[in-house]
Amino acid sequence: MGGYMIEDDWENSSPITLVLVGRTGNGKSATGNSIVGSKKFESKRSCSGVTTTSKLKTTVLADGRVVNVIDTPGLFDSSIDFEFIGKEIVSCIDLARDGIHAVLVVFSVCNRFSEEEKSAISSLLTLFGRKIYDYIIVVFTGGDELEEEGKTLEDFLCGCQETLKETLRLCGNRYLLFDNKTKDETKRAIQVQNLLSIVNNVALNNGGRPYTNEMYTEFKKCKRESEEDEQDKQFKRIFEMVYGMQDSVTCF
Numbered sequence: 001m002g003g004y005m006i007e008d009d010w011e012n013s014s015p016i017t018l019v020l021v022g023r024t025g026n027g028k029s030a031t032g033n034s035i036v037g038s039k040k041f042e043s044k045r046s047c048s049g050v051t052t053t054s055k056l057k058t059t060v061l062a063d064g065r066v067v068n069v070i071d072t073p074g075l076f077d078s079s080i081d082f083e084f085i086g087k088e089i090v091s092c093i094d095l096a097r098d099g100i101h102a103v104l105v106v107f108s109v110c111n112r113f114s115e116e117e118k119s120a121i122s123s124l125l126t127l128f129g130r131k132i133y134d135y136i137i138v139v140f141t142g143g144d145e146l147e148e149e150g151k152t153l154e155d156f157l158c159g160c161q162e163t164l165k166e167t168l169r170l171c172g173n174r175y176l177l178f179d180n181k182t183k184d185e186t187k188r189a190i191q192v193q194n195l196l197s198i199v200n201n202v203a204l205n206n207g208g209r210p211y212t213n214e215m216y217t218e219f220k221k222c223k224r225e226s227e228e229d230e231q232d233k234q235f236k237r238i239f240e241m242v243y244g245m246q247d248s249v250t251c252f
């Protein structure tokens with residue numbers, strides 16, 4: 001009963017906020033456009049990042065649900081420094097005023113799963129804390145390319161590297177395929193519906209609670225404290241080493 005309350009409440013009233021992350025060129029902006037149903041984000045073939053700061057666009061679905069989509073720059077590209085990532089993350093969390101319902105990690109079936117991608121996932125852990133994994137959905141772009149080869153996503157995943165399989169397991173095996181090139185409006189709408197049904201499951205698993213600024217602040221606080229803890233321990237170790245040795249010196 002309680003579960004249904006959460007579901008009904010979540011589905012009908014609150015806007016859904018999704019954040020797109022991943023390496024430049026994987027199709028984040030194109031996926032954002034597929035979700036909102038128009039070219040609101042700039043998506044380009046060139047490898048230089050088109051999106052330089054995080055942007056939020058909103059759409060209202062046929063059933064009245066409001067969906068906010070936040071597109072981010074390639075935060076996990078190897079060229080980007082940690083300070084910039086930190087600032088962008090804070091700006092994303094500010095943009096998502098009511099919290100983040102799902103983090104869409106975008107991979108492309110056309111690009112090899114790289115070290116950058118692997119580190120993107122671990123950066124999320126470092127930046128947001130373990131809780132963030134409960135909100136991740138992996139979106140593979142390039143559905144049209146697979147279709148052309150007569151392959152399904154499962155065929156693709158069968159032949160993929162073990163590290164990608166491990167990453168998917170880490171993200172609760174929540175993944176789906178997007179064809180951002182389709183001109184077929186029904187196909188686009190079905191893709192969005194499939195995504196939203198996974199978002200719905202994510203929300204239910206998280207008790208209807210999105211990832212909020214408070215959770216982020218709490219994580220940062222705990223992290224700071226544990227770092228301070230670690231510093232304390234380290235200091236204690238050094239202290240014991242120095243004074244322990246002195247003790248033994250006086251003993252002699």
Ligand SMILES: Nc1nc2c(ncn2[C@@H]2O[C@H](COP(=O)(O)OP(=O)(O)O)[C@@H](O)[C@H]2O)c(=O)[nH]1
Nearest residue numbers: 024025026027028029030043044045142179180
């Ligand atoms: N064939 C194909 N190309 C795609 C798909 N999604 C994105 N792309 C292309 O991938 C390139 C990079 O896309 P973009 O959205 O700018 O990536 P971003 O840097 O992650 O935002 C563009 O040329 C897109 O047209 C897809 O589903 N199929």
Ligand SMILES: [Mg+2]
Nearest residue numbers: 028029050051
């Ligand atoms: Mg982009």
